[in-house]
Amino acid sequence: MLKLIAPSFSALRRPALRLAAAGFALFLAGCAGLPPRAPEPPTLSIVASPATRLGRAAASLNNAAQDGLSSVRPLVEASFALDARFELMRRAQASLDVQTYQLGNDKTGLLLLRELRNAARRGVRVRLLLDDFYTAGMDRLLLGLAAEPNAEVRLFNPFVNARDHSATRWLEFFGDFRRLNHRMHNKLFVADGAMAIAGGRNLADEYFLRSEGANFIDFELVMAGPVVPEAARIFDTYWNSDVVYPIQRIAGTSDGAEALKSAFEAATSPVHAPPPAPPSGTDLMGDAPLGAQLADIGRVKWMRADAHAAADSPHKALGALTPATESLAARFHEMTASARSDVIVISPYFIPGDEGMARIREGRARGVRISVVTNSLADSDEPLVNINYNRYRVDMLKLGVNLYEVSTEQLKRNRQFRTLLKKARGRLHAKLAIVDREWVLLGSMNLDPRSARLNTEFGVRVRSFELSQALLYAYQLDDIEGVYRVVLMPDGKNVQWIGTGDVDNEVLDSEPDSSLLTRLQLLLFSWFVPTDQL
Structure with a gap:
């Protein structure tokens, strides 16, 4: 994900430096446009052949x-x-x-x-x-x-x-x-x-x-x-x-x-x-x-499935407006909106926005069970995104959405993850959804405004009960561990985090593994970074 972290300009306090920097920025702005691109004969993919x-x-x-x-x-x-x-x-x-x-x-x-x-x-x-x-x-x-x-x-x-x-x-x-x-x-x-x-x-x-x-x-x-x-x-x-x-x-x-x-x-x-x-x-x-x-290809059996690939237009990079029905985000929302029983979303960054909340509300009104797995604040590589996700957390819980946040400390209570991660932190980066335990949506798209409006994305839609079951097993989604389960506090206005990594199942009233100073700093920065850039 594009990291919108501004460089330090503390050295630009002196007028001469400010003037030089402004001139340099104006110079770059004036010459930063792309050079003319001469038309070239298109190069196409080589089709599969039994010769290989x-x-x-x-x-x-x-x-x-x-x-x-x-x-x-x-x-x-x-x-x-x-x-x-x-x-x-x-x-x-x-x-x-x-x-x-x-x-x-x-x-x-x-x-x-x-x-x-x-x-x-x-x-x-x-x-x-x-x-x-x-x-x-x-x-x-x-x-x-x-x-x-x-x-x-x-x-x-x-x-x-x-x-x-x-x-x-x-x-x-x-x-x-x-x-x-x-x-x-x-x-x-x-x-x-x-x-x-x-x-x-x-x-x-x-x-x-x-x-x-x-x-x-x-x-x-x-x-x-x-x-x-x-x-x-x-x-x-x-x-x-x-x-x-x-x-x-x-x-x-x-x-x-x-x-x-x-x-x-x-x-x-x-x-x-x-x-x-x-x-x-x-x-x-x-x-x-x-x-x-x-x-041993003659004896190996892969899953057989109805699978289709889709992507945004590359001209999205020019700010071109993609027809609403053709964007990858629109296709994703159309698929999840057709759910009959349940939707499980796994995304490192999750900002539903007003439109997303309306879709969640409509799905819950139809009795669709919705679960979301995303990163905790301490383990997100984009904490500003997490701050914006927090704005929707209470409302989602009130609608009955199941929320889970990935935590390094919780993950390392699982011996397998402890061995894989060693001393490193563990962060969620998978982007997929399982709909009605029959459809799997996967690819590069995060569920945030940046993926929907600014970046181009690629995805695959697969209809396979077998693949769905394999992912439910691999990620233990029916009995999820290594995460915090987020629930409403009795006052209905705040949230708690319940551990799932051990028998104690600790209960926390503040963001796990993050300091008050960090949370205040991020909240301050979030006021200056528009949500549609995250």
């Missing part, structure tokens, strides 16, 4: 069925999700199309870049599409990948000036706020046009439990069948959009191709990008790693 191993595997999973269904498997555990990407990259023979909001300049991001480079050198066509918000200081690295004959790197809605430093990027951001405030939040990975991975994970350490500071609990789906060409066509729409630029058009360098390749080789060496230990045994679902499944 992954194409044959996908055909085997679908058994040449003509029922319109796809084959899917959930990727709940981070180590299995990362390993699945390595397997697809190493087995790819025709193409790799990767789209993400954030690619970390860390051991995970560097290792994934190296695998993409290796695939390109094997003759695989590689297309890497990045949102440009988190690429500060990475231009030379990305140019090194793009220097390979079979690899292309493109940037969505890019910054134009002062690209190497975050601080100067912030000046450009505010100088061209109306444009740069729109970001591409999509996450998609397609191999040989035959298999795809979609969900909430960015490509950085903290999304695969490889960070020592804080890690995210997330969810993805690996897919084969008709949903994959749907996703691939969406990728093509973005790749060929006029808000996407080849990195060579944006990031200049005097280095030649060989120098860039050499620098890439050094930056992505095992010293900087050590590979993780391969996952052992089976995951929570009892599934072997993807490589083992592909090696």
